[in-house]
Amino acid sequence: MLNADENDLLCRVEGNAAMGQLMRQHWLPACLSEEVAEPDGTPVRVRLLGEDLVxxxxxxxxxxxxxxxxxxRxxxxxxxxxxxxxxxxxxxGWKIDVDGNVLDMPSEPRESCLAQKVRHKAFPSRESGGFVWIWMGPPETVRAFEPPAWAPSPDIRTSVVxxxxxxxxxxxxxxxxxxxxxxxLHSTDMPPARVDGAKATATAWPRPSTDKAPRLQVQPTDFGxxxxxxxxxxxxxxxxDYLRITLFxxxxTVLIPPNNMYKLSILNIPMDDVNTMFYFIAWSDQEGIDxxxxxxxxxxxxxxxxDRDFRRIRVRSNNYLQDRSAMKLGDHTGIKGIPNQDIAMWETMGPIADRSRERLGASDVAIVEFRRIMLEAAQDHQLDNAGRCTGT
Incomplete structure (x- = not known):
């Protein structure tokens, strides 16, 4: 459980919120490279940490x-x-280049020097692993960009949701x-593998266990x-024992257990306080999945x-297109697709879940550790900023 102040500290990212300021000390995925593949192509709206970008x-x-x-204007x-x-x-007709320079102001007098005085907000960017990454923190704090785990070489096959x-x-x-x-939740798509040598396919992830009450052991690291x-x-x-190892x-970023076809990474990127862009990445140096x-x-x-803005047709107002007939025939959720099943659970908790009303159990050890790490990091960031402001 978290109290209201802790919950706000963990969740809120807009404006001067400590968690948002902490996020700005990392390279953030803004969009997919495929969305901006064409020179002079359609601009793409991006929302990150409460800011509207293009x-x-x-x-x-x-x-x-x-x-x-x-x-x-x-x-x-x-x-x-x-x-x-x-x-x-x-x-x-004002024209802006990739660095934020104003190249043209056709509505201003020819002799005007206004264009040289105006600088538009632009963000350092990099492309890697199928993503466009940007730095939203102060320019003087920019870190060297490190390619993600799924992009160490062009031989990696990457597929992204x-x-x-x-x-x-x-x-x-x-x-x-x-x-x-x-x-x-995912028992239909991740069925027990009752046959020796059962392998993942493009339609199922079998696994060799029916145990629904795993024992969890958490090991802190320097990365999470x-x-x-x-x-x-x-x-x-x-x-x-059957072991599933997850990295935060x-x-x-989360790396969840791989299967025989590909490895799996998840990026959970705050658009604002109550919206998130979810990226689910399958990657392999073998055949993988297209x-x-x-x-x-x-x-x-x-x-x-x-839709073209990656908004789902399965939403709360239509019960995520849940198929009750399929449920009667054995489908656990009646909701198509592992991410859609997850999203139905996340969204129905509310825009920001009231964590003061939770009742956590033994299966929630990793959740507790995540909150501890991120709350401590946000609090440390607040203290660092306070120290700089007071000259300490």
């Missing part, structure tokens, strides 16, 4: 992520013309590190923590399950 690739292929609102640059090495606002979730980032991340729920969920296996239970890499098969398995195909 990502685009200019005529020369350079990537830019800037404040969405034109510095002139604050109209949206996401509606602008991406042409001739910049984004041109539709309203009065992207989904907009209508609740706070901590709810999403707590679901990602919760190993116990998979035995129940790792923990193991220990279950009784179907075979040789008297001499063997602070502040927003992008469309991965998105189909997850119930996250753009144009089928999601």
């Amino acid at each position: 990502a685009f690739r200019d005529s020369d292929g350079r990537l830019g992520v800037v404040d969405e609102h034109c510095p002139h 604050r109209a949206s640059l996401a509606l602008g013309r991406n042409e001739e090495a910049g984004l041109r606002c539709l309203y009065h 992207k989904m907009h979730v209508g609740c706070n980032w901590a709810q999403v991340l707590e679901g990602a590190i919760d190993s116990a729920h998979s035995s129940s 923590f790792r923990y193991v969920a220990i279950r009784r296996p179907i075979k040789d239970a008297s001499t063997h 890499v602070a502040p927003f 992008q469309e098969a991965w998105r189909k398995f997850c119930g996250a195909q753009v144009g089928v399950d999601l």
Whole structure:
């Protein structure tokens, strides 16, 4: 359980919130590279930590992520013309380049020097692992960019699901590190492997256990923590255990147990206090799984399950298109796709769950450790900032 102040400290990321300021000390994924693949293509709206941004690739292929609102009268640059090495606002024609320079002000007198005096907010950006990453912290604190685990070489095959979730980032991340729920919530998609040598496929993740009450052991690390969920296996239970190891890499990355086809990473990125962008990444240096098969398995195909802004057709107002007939025939949830099953649980807790009303048990050890680590980090960040402000 957390009290109201602790819950706010953990969850809120907008403005000067300590957790949001902490997040700004890390490279953040803004969007997928595929969304801005085309020079002079359609600009992409991005919302991160309560700020509205726009990502685009200019005529020369350079990537830019800037404040969405034109510095002139604050109209949206996401509606602008991406042409001739910049984004041109539709309203009065001001044009902004990837570095935030104002290249043109056609509504100003020819002799005006205003363009040289205006600097639009632009963010350092990098591309790696199929993502566009940006630095939102102070420029003087920018860290060297380190490629993600799934992008050490071009030989890695990466498939990514992207989904907009209508609740706070901590709810999403707590679901990602919760190993116990998979035995129940995902039991249809992760059935017990009752045959020796059963392997994952493009439609199922069998596993060798029916145990729904794992024993958890957590080990703190310098990057966050790792923990193991220990279950009784179907075979040789008297001499063997079935182990699932999960890693939390602070502040927003989770690596969940792989299968025989690919490894799995999850990014839980706060858009604002009550919205999260969820990325589910399957990666392998072998055959792996192709992008469309991965998105189909997850119930996250753009144009089928999601709109072009990665918003889901399965939402609370339509009960996530739950199929009660399928449930009568044995489907556990009646909801298509592992992420959709998770999202139904996260969103129905409310935009920011009231953690003072929880009753945690033995299966929640990793949740407690996550909260401890992140609350301590946010509190330390507050103290550091207070020290700088007072000159200590």
